[in-house]
Amino acid sequence: MMWRRLRALVVRGHSMAPTVRAGDLLLVDTRPGCAAPLGRGAIVAWAPTALSGTVLLKRVVGMPGDEVLCRGGSVWIDGRAVDEPYLMSAQPAEAVARTWALGPDEYLLLGDRRADSLDSRRLGPAHLPDILGVVQSRLWPLWR
Amino acid sequence: MSWTARIGRGLAAALRAGVGEAHCDIPCGIYDPHAALLAAKTVHTMVTKLEALPTPGPKMAPEEEREARNSFARMVAVKEVHAQLCKQELLILWSDFFTEDDARRRPELHASVWKAVKLCSANKQQAHHATAQALLDACEAINRLFQEAQLIKSHADTGLRPTRRAAS
Numbered sequence: 295m296m297w298r299r300l301r302a303l304v305v306r307g308h309s310m311a312p313t314v315r316a317g318d319l320l321l322v323d324t325r326p327g328c329a330a331p332l333g334r335g336a337i338v339a340w341a342p343t344a345l346s347g348t349v350l351l352k353r354v355v356g357m358p359g360d361e362v363l364c365r366g367g368s369v370w371i372d373g374r375a376v377d378e379p380y381l382m383s384a385q386p387a388e389a390v391a392r393t394w395a396l397g398p399d400e401y402l403l404l405g406d407r408r409a410d411s412l413d414s415r416r417l418g419p420a421h422l423p424d425i426l427g428v429v430q431s432r433l434w435p436l437w438r
Numbered sequence: 439m440s441w442t443a444r445i446g447r448g449l450a451a452a453l454r455a456g457v458g459e460a461h462c463d464i465p466c467g468i469y470d471p472h473a474a475l476l477a478a479k480t481v482h483t484m485v486t487k488l489e490a491l492p493t494p495g496p497k498m499a500p501e502e503e504r505e506a507r508n509s510f511a512r513m514v515a516v517k518e519v520h521a522q523l524c525k526q527e528l529l530i531l532w533s534d535f536f537t538e539d540d541a542r543r544r545p546e547l548h549a550s551v552w553k554a555v556k557l558c559s560a561n562k563q564q565a566h567h568a569t570a571q572a573l574l575d576a577c578e579a580i581n582r583l584f585q586e587a588q589l590i591k592s593h594a595d596t597g598l599r600p601t602r603r604a605a606s
Contacts (some may be wrong), residue, residue: 301455301456302449302450302453302455302456302573303456303457304446304450304456304457304458305460306458306459306460307459307460307461308458308460309460309461310460311460314460316444316460317443317449318446319446319449319453319573319590320458324457339458344470344472347457348455348458348459348461349457350459350460350461350497351458351459351460352460362449371478391519392519392523405460405461411460411461412461415462416447416470416473416527417540433449433453434442434445434446434449435442435446
């Protein structure tokens with residue numbers, strides 16, 4: 295029963311603005327295996343073990359096997375700057391340039407508001423089993 | 439509440455929607471000394487590895503010397519980055535997590551954090567095992583203060599009093 299695997303989530307917080315805003319109602323596909331293969335740029339529901347049950351909404355920026363560098367407000371993957379049209383505006387520079395070499399089931403998940411987001415930069419890369427599902431659509435409001 | 443928000447809330451209730459946190463960094467109140475500890479451990483590991491590197495000299499083959507110099511540069515770079523990260527994470531705990539009550543209960547709190555961030559800087563300037571170990575010890579001490587403060591806060595939230603052992 296596919297509908298039983300779909301889950302509605304109300305967004306709390308502003309770290310995914312402007313794409314997803316506080317109060318939005320999202321439809322998340324939580325079917326087993328829906329997260330694999332995950333697309334770069336997808337917004338996912340992630341339950342990091344460090345936060346014991348809290349579900350975060352973040353964007354997939356780094357894929358397994360990628361070498362990701364966050365530097366000067368930009369993300370570089372395998373030496374190439376990533377085009378991120380979903381970001382609101384120029385992002386403030388990272389205080390520290392950091393690199394992650396992602397393992398076979400590791401994803402780097404970041405918020406769209408880089409200056410104010412709790413994500414893989416502090417929690418570490420996400421492992422596939424901790425990714426609960428992929429955001430499929432916005433149920434409400436309809437006009438954004 | 440606007441009509442759009444009312445419809446959204448009604449839909450969410452009808453669909454038994456859960457909450458997806460688009461967490462911001464500071465206002466959400468999620469703090470964890472794990473990141474500082476991990477960074478301090480990385481600094482410590484890098485210093486240990488640096489000490490174990492062969493010293494380039496006239497008897498070393500050119501390829502071996504190049505490898506050693508490359509490893510040296512990479513280890514120093516990682517040490518530099520993680521010492522700075524450790525400082526950043528400690529300062530977040532100090533400015534955003536710990537409260538005046540924590541400082542009153544534990545008068546050594548400010549000095550402990552100040553000493554730890556100074557050690558972050560010292561570990562950028564130096565590559566000494568003792569300095570790296572001192573940073574690790576300082577971060578573990580702050581972790582203990584954090585866990586204690588966290589426990590007291592959670593007891594305050596539930597209206598229970600911490601046990602003598604937990605508060606000691």
